[in-house]
Amino acid sequence: MRASALFSRLFLILMMSLVLVLGCEKEDDDNPTGPADNFSLWVVQGDDSTEVSEEGLPTFEIDGLTCIHFSEFIDTTLIPPYNDDGDVYDRRPLYCYQIEGADGFSAHTHPDQYPNNTWYHLTQGYLTLSTERAGFPSELGLPGAYRVSDVARIRVFRKLDLVTPDTTVFTEFRDITSVEVTNHDGNPEQALPLVDFIDDAVIADPANYVFNITAIDGYGTNVDMSWAEFQTGYWLLESEKTIFTDETLTGGRYKLRDLEKITADPVTAQ
Numbered sequence: 001m002r003a004s005a006l007f008s009r010l011f012l013i014l015m016m017s018l019v020l021v022l023g024c025e026k027e028d029d030d031n032p033t034g035p036a037d038n039f040s041l042w043v044v045q046g047d048d049s050t051e052v053s054e055e056g057l058p059t060f061e062i063d064g065l066t067c068i069h070f071s072e073f074i075d076t077t078l079i080p081p082y083n084d085d086g087d088v089y090d091r092r093p094l095y096c097y098q099i100e101g102a103d104g105f106s107a108h109t110h111p112d113q114y115p116n117n118t119w120y121h122l123t124q125g126y127l128t129l130s131t132e133r134a135g136f137p138s139e140l141g142l143p144g145a146y147r148v149s150d151v152a153r154i155r156v157f158r159k160l161d162l163v164t165p166d167t168t169v170f171t172e173f174r175d176i177t178s179v180e181v182t183n184h185d186g187n188p189e190q191a192l193p194l195v196d197f198i199d200d201a202v203i204a205d206p207a208n209y210v211f212n213i214t215a216i217d218g219y220g221t222n223v224d225m226s227w228a229e230f231q232t233g234y235w236l237l238e239s240e241k242t243i244f245t246d247e248t249l250t251g252g253r254y255k256l257r258d259l260e261k262i263t264a265d266p267v268t269a270q
Contacts, residue, residue, distance in 0.1 A: 038055045039129055039132065040052065040053045040054070041153060041154065042154070043074060043156065044153055044154070044155045044156065045155075045156040050078060052073045054068055054127075057072045057073070059129075060126075062126070062128070062135070065129075065130055065131070066129045066130065067126040067128050067129065067135070068126060068129065069122070069123060069125065069126050070099065070117075070121075070126065070127060070134070070154065071092075071123040073127075073154060074092060074097070074122065074154065074156070078156075079091050079092045079095065079156070082216055082257075089217045090216075091258060092119045093118070093119040093120075093216070094159065094216060095119065095156050095157060096116035096118060096157050097116055097118075097121070097122055097155070097156055098116045098156075099125075099146070099148050099151060100148065100151070100154070101148045101150045101151060101152055102151075103150065105148060105149075106155075107142075107146040112143070114142075114143060114145055114146065116155075116172070117146070118170070121140065121142070124136060124137050125146075132149070132150050133148070133149050133150070133151065134146065134147050134148040134151050135147060157173070157174055158172065158174075159171065159173065160173070160197050160235075160259060160261065160262065161260060161261035162197060162199055162202060162203075162261070162262050162264065163262065163263045164203065164265070165265060165266070168261075171196075171199065173235075176196045177192075178190040178237060179191060179193060181236075181243065181245065182245075183236055183239055184243060189236050189237065190237045191234035191235055191236045191237060191243070192234060192235040192237065193231075194213070194230065194234060194235065194242070194262065195231045197262055198264070203264055208227075208266060209266055209267060210224035210225060210226060210227075210264070210267060211226075211229075211262060211263065211264050212224065213233070213242060213261070213263075214261050214263065215259055215260055216259075216260045217258070221254060222253065223253070224265075225249070229244070229248075232244045232245040232246040232249065233249075235259060240257060241255050241256060241257045242255060242256045
């Protein structure tokens, strides 16, 4: 009897100890003491998505809040530079950027369909980490729709600038309908007509303008093209260079890669 009572008491002590241990483990699980997860932002380019953590990115403070410039999330591994025999050119200005909330909202999807941000906007704009909200300096004059809440991703799209003496605007490649042309190797290829990058709201009568095209490295035609000549130009989607079907426009200056802008000047200004 005495041995049986001792065994029961030891068994009870063992069970109570086990309950205490399990209880402590559960309490630890419910109240983690480790560091909070770092903020991550998705960069989406076509069918490719890359998750970029804020860990290690340079920060600064505004009104006591920690911020990171959006440009820090788009490094040169995502958009590699153009290297021309040791001369390196940043290709990130060739793109526009759609800052998007977790709910899919962006300034571009706003009812007013504001243009996406430029690379310069990203170098000035910032994410406030504690609120996960986009902010931009007032000097940029951007509408409130650009101050996206609950920022989750940045979508990246190729664009082409149109530069006139009065303004600069851009058109995204995805907004142009491709056509089939014969490429430099004599094969059929889908291409974007350069004429479709001319904004009617900016240039009402393009026949009264002359045109040049320039790549990111500053190399370009440097020879004025008439409206009739310019209309023969295309951007080859697979070859990723320009081509002109006008038989007089065949030199290297008309076969540009990393095309950055179209410059249009009134004929009267020449």
